Amino acid sequence: MAEFFSSIPVIKYEGAGSTNPLAFKYYNADEVVAGKPMKEQLKFALSWWHTMGGDGTDMFGVGTADKTWGESSPEARAKAKVDAAFEIMTKLGIEYFCFHDRDLSPEYGSLAETNAKLDEVTDYIAEKMKADPTKKLLWGTAKCFDHPRFMHGAGTSPSADVFAFTAAQIKKAVEATVKLGGKGYVFWGGREGYETLLNTNMALELDNIEPKPKEPTKHQYDFDTATVLGFLRKYGLDKDFKMNIEANHATLAMHTFQHELRVARDNGVFGSIDANQGDMLLGWDTDQFPTNVYDTALCMYEVLKAGGFVNGGLNFDAKARRGSFTPEDIFHSYIAGMDAFALGLRIADKMISDGRLDKFVEDRYASWNTGIGADIIAGKATMADLEKYALEKGEVLDSLSSGRQEMLESILNNIMFSL
Ligand code: XUL
Ligand code: CO
Numbered sequence: 001m002a003e004f005f006s007s008i009p010v011i012k013y014e015g016a017g018s019t020n021p022l023a024f025k026y027y028n029a030d031e032v033v034a035g036k037p038m039k040e041q042l043k044f045a046l047s048w049w050h051t052m053g054g055d056g057t058d059m060f061g062v063g064t065a066d067k068t069w070g071e072s073s074p075e076a077r078a079k080a081k082v083d084a085a086f087e088i089m090t091k092l093g094i095e096y097f098c099f100h101d102r103d104l105s106p107e108y109g110s111l112a113e114t115n116a117k118l119d120e121v122t123d124y125i126a127e128k129m130k131a132d133p134t135k136k137l138l139w140g141t142a143k144c145f146d147h148p149r150f151m152h153g154a155g156t157s158p159s160a161d162v163f164a165f166t167a168a169q170i171k172k173a174v175e176a177t178v179k180l181g182g183k184g185y186v187f188w189g190g191r192e193g194y195e196t197l198l199n200t201n202m203a204l205e206l207d208n209i210e211p212k213p214k215e216p217t218k219h220q221y222d223f224d225t226a227t228v229l230g231f232l233r234k235y236g237l238d239k240d241f242k243m244n245i246e247a248n249h250a251t252l253a254m255h256t257f258q259h260e261l262r263v264a265r266d267n268g269v270f271g272s273i274d275a276n277q278g279d280m281l282l283g284w285d286t287d288q289f290p291t292n293v294y295d296t297a298l299c300m301y302e303v304l305k306a307g308g309f310v311n312g313g314l315n316f317d318a319k320a321r322r323g324s325f326t327p328e329d330i331f332h333s334y335i336a337g338m339d340a341f342a343l344g345l346r347i348a349d350k351m352i353s354d355g356r357l358d359k360f361v362e363d364r365y366a367s368w369n370t371g372i373g374a375d376i377i378a379g380k381a382t383m384a385d386l387e388k389y390a391l392e393k394g395e396v397l398d399s400l401s402s403g404r405q406e407m408l409e410s411i412l413n414n415i416m417f418s419l
Helices: 038-042 048-053 074-092 111-131 160-179 195-200 225-234 247-252 257-266 293-305 327-354 356-364 371-377 383-393 405-416
Strands: 044-047 096-100 136-141 184-188 207-210 241-246 270-274 314-316
Touching: 038 293, 038 327, 044 048, 044 074, 044 327, 048 074, 048 096, 074 111, 074 327, 111 160, 136 160, 160 184, 184 241, 184 270, 207 270, 225 241, 225 257, 241 247, 241 257, 247 257, 247 270, 257 270, 257 293, 270 293, 293 327, 293 405, 314 327, 327 356, 327 405, 356 405, 371 383
Parallel strands: 044 096, 044 314, 096 136, 136 184, 184 207, 207 241, 241 270, 270 314
Antiparallel strands: none
């Protein structure tokens, strides 16, 4: 089989002192951090859409990167994509991948033909996975948003025929995911709408929902984790779904990435992550490779506190910038993202073992552990009890101590920079 990236070696860990751009400085797959090898803590995944298909096309210009993989027929290209993806994953030591159905195989004349061609590609992937069992599917999904038939939505379309088509497409995408042993299936409501899954009864045990507030449309009702949670509870689905949280979607919703992760963790619905970052000066989903170490550290702090990934992982829903157009840039961008998360994991582990931040929070809320606080928590105190308590107690200003925001931020810097 042809090698697609003959100039790229297997990427190795060389440590922070290395200046080799094609080496990991912080990601050391087998090193144990917070009780598990880094590769198990981080569970990196390659996104088929950006990496194998995204050629840099934008509103102002055509593609800049060649993602034809040397093939002109759609069938041959789909298979070449599989070979190239496996080579990329092997060279980077990435064990998982994620796809939309149409990233694997495009649409052909009819749905039946499209399905048959998709089967050929999933058969081919299954064969390759058998030969190399280190490669696993993290999740699959359906692309129910780019074809013109979805111009008015998919699950939300005014046309019942489009709705039925969508259901058929999703059914097939779920089957493809199950066939390849996927750990989850992601619903993203950008144009699709979630009614599809409600009415087609296709919910799997390991489903994820990915919030996003806007883009492609102005108002999306899957706005953020809290909104999606309300939606799931309304339909009694909150035990069946977990959140797939994307950093750039969090910031589009005017939240921090950590806020979204914490809301999910607090509500027992943390599932998986689409790892990327947005540009704070732009108001759209730029899907950049994550390099902001504050964000990855606070993210991994939430992941560790949630008990780590179960069926989820860190999928790089990220693309190299349009100007980074060479095959080598695929590797540079994944190395940047993987190292940023490796640093994040190392820092998060230290934040927890250092204990200063957690201890501060514990002390701040200590009044809830005994006396009137414990009674309130236990549901024993009535409004009348609290009135009596407050009248007897008098002014309560003295019960407060400083929030120490600056001290805490400085502790975080101290932990980060004394790794
Ligand atoms: C879109 C997005 C998608 C989902 C899967 O904003 O993030 O790539 O992750 O459809
Ligand atoms: Co995403």
